Amino acid sequence: MLKTLLTVLFAGAVAAASTPAASATAEPARDYIVVLRDGAEPTSVANEQARLHSAALGRVYSHALRGYSARMTPGAAAAVAQDSRVLFVQPDGEVHIDAQTLPTGINRADAELSTTAKINGADERVDVDVAVIDTGIDLDHPDLNVYTAGAKNCSTGNSADDGNGHGTHVAGTIGALDNATGVVGMAPGARVWPVRVLNNAGSGSFSSIICGIDYVTAHAAQIEVANMSLGGLGTDDGNCGNTNNDAMHRAICASVAAGVTYAVAAGNETDNAANHVPAAYDEVITVSALADFNGSPGGGAASTCRSDVDDTLADFSNFGPDVDIIAPGVCILSSWKGGGYNTISGTSMATPHVTGGAALYKATHPSAGPAAVKSALQAAGTTDWNAAGDPDGIKEKLLNVAGF
Incomplete structure (x- = not known):
């Protein structure tokens, strides 16, 4: 069976410094991750920005990360990135x-x-x-x-x-x-x-x-x-x-x-x-x-x-x-x-x-x-394995839990 490994297109984040003008033609919406600065309240900011920029709000993060995911146009993402409460905006990717x-x-x-x-x-x-x-x-x-x-x-x-x-x-x-x-x-x-x-x-x-x-x-x-x-x-x-x-x-x-x-x-x-x-x-x-x-x-x-x-x-x-x-x-x-x-x-x-x-x-x-x-x-771990074909030349320890 074909090997399947996560394939992710890790595109660059939308920089707050570059804000292209909105196109006269409709831009296709895509998925983004908005990371907020420390101190910003994720739920209220997410709802506010989704409403202001006509974005479809996804999930709100408040523990490992302050931020949210949303579907919006690239122009809207660039505008969101200019908000002083936003650390960065990153295009979503697939895994x-x-x-x-x-x-x-x-x-x-x-x-x-x-x-x-x-x-x-x-x-x-x-x-x-x-x-x-x-x-x-x-x-x-x-x-x-x-x-x-x-x-x-x-x-x-x-x-x-x-x-x-x-x-x-x-x-x-x-x-x-x-x-x-x-x-x-x-x-x-x-x-x-x-x-x-x-x-x-x-x-x-x-x-x-x-x-x-x-x-x-x-x-x-x-x-x-x-x-x-x-x-x-x-x-x-x-x-x-x-x-x-x-x-x-x-x-x-x-x-x-x-x-x-x-x-x-x-x-x-x-x-x-x-x-x-x-x-x-x-x-x-x-x-x-x-x-x-x-x-x-x-x-x-x-x-x-x-x-x-x-x-x-x-x-x-x-x-x-x-x-x-x-x-x-x-x-x-x-x-x-x-x-x-x-x-x-x-x-x-x-x-x-x-x-x-x-x-x-x-x-x-x-x-x-x-x-x-x-x-x-x-x-x-042990080193009781054959690393001759390992391309990096590093013999990592092999998991062993006999003493645990």
């Missing part, structure tokens, strides 16, 4: 899931050796909350502990239920129940919060993702870890998006400052992760994918659901200095929509292994901040 349709991962990460995970078939549950910012989660999947009271839909429709399967797969790798049926996750029984930012086709926008980050930030006192197996084109300005006007980066920095640890996919383009966001952001844990077909080190195992070389960097995985850790991401069996199971591959599948590892650590180190969680995961 898609980081997975290729085509479960050894739990074994390879030694989750079955973790005294916190307690994988023994007794359905003991790890007391931790994890947000899955994705296509939603199958709300009544029998193998998942879905926290339906925490469900949020930032995408199309009226529900956070998963019509694609991707988010349910991610949730299963993080926390599928240890109930002797189906599959088991890294942090069995973790409460998974469905935060739906992508539609049934696996597509979404920066504005919908920011809506998800905003929601997670509003519940940062409850949510310890968030998984983002998605991304788009973009770069890290090293300044939380304040230099290159990147609203999503600004939102993630605020959410991390609120105490939420983010694990994100490196991407599937065989490219430098520095060219993709949120993978490029320093504040997150960026995860590349290992091809592992038998859950054991040493290499030599025959490929299964797709062709690749056992115990090496997956041939689709992005790479580079922005990658913080590597985890199994090829031929991963996990839960699926409709109460089922499926085997797929991608950095999307590697990421929830790390998210689950972070959840295990947070369950026993509740006061640890995101930077400490990242350091702990890297310190516990």
Whole structure:
């Protein structure tokens, strides 16, 4: 099956300094993200500006970011950018899931050796909350502990239920129940919060993702870890998006400052992760994918659901200095929509292994901040994999949670 990775056209922001005159002919409306300065009240400003500029108001952000999304003409966007309460206006963009349709991962990460995970078939549950910012989660999947009271839909429709399967797969790798049926996750029984930012086709926008980050930030006192197996084109300005006007980066920095640890996919383009966001952001844990077909080190195992070389960097995985850790991401069996199971591959599948590892650590180190969680995961990792084909020449630590 064709690999699908988020494709984002990261256009420049509308600069307040340049305000072209309104065209005499009707301009086609498009979607924008308006980021407000600190001190501006998002709801009132959004309503006022939408009314003044005939904009169709989308979502209002008030926790990770002050601002809103709206559909308006380019001329209206330029006018909004001149408002003294506006920091910048950014054209919205599209994103898609980081997975290729085509479960050894739990074994390879030694989750079955973790005294916190307690994988023994007794359905003991790890007391931790994890947000899955994705296509939603199958709300009544029998193998998942879905926290339906925490469900949020930032995408199309009226529900956070998963019509694609991707988010349910991610949730299963993080926390599928240890109930002797189906599959088991890294942090069995973790409460998974469905935060739906992508539609049934696996597509979404920066504005919908920011809506998800905003929601997670509003519940940062409850949510310890968030998984983002998605991304788009973009770069890290090293300044939380304040230099290159990147609203999503600004939102993630605020959410991390609120105490939420983010694990994100490196991407599937065989490219430098520095060219993709949120993978490029320093504040997150960026995860590349290992091809592992038998859950054991040493290499030599025959490929299964797709062709690749056992115990090496997956041939689709992005790479580079922005990658913080590597985890199994090829031929991963996990839960699926409709109460089922499926085997797929991608950095999307590697990421929830790390998210689950972070959840295990947070369950026993509740006061640890995101930077400490990242350091702990890297310190516990091994180098027991073959990096000969890794284009960046950097041998990242391989996730291992045996000591967690």
